[in-house]
Amino acid sequence: MALYMSFAEIQIHKDGMLQGQALYDSTHGGANMGKFIDAENKIKELVGSLLTVKTAAIFNRFFG
Incomplete structure (x- = not known):
């Protein structure tokens, strides 16, 4: 028997x-x-991908 992950969804609100x-x-x-x-x-x-994208969006909003 092996453990596996078939689905994950993470949302930031x-x-x-x-x-x-x-x-x-x-x-x-x-x-x-x-x-x-x-x-x-x-x-x-x-x-990590969520935080990278969100950080980039915040940076662009303030520093263009």
Whole structure:
């Protein structure tokens, strides 16, 4: 038996408005081996990508 992650969705909200979203979905295709990953590293990657995009957006808003 092996542990796997087939789906993760992370959203950032501010004042009730969606500010960012990261999605990992390996549910398509029953024999998809992509779901056998290190879930902790994938979650870190998703959060990192969200924060990088959000940081870039804030920087561009203030410094153009």
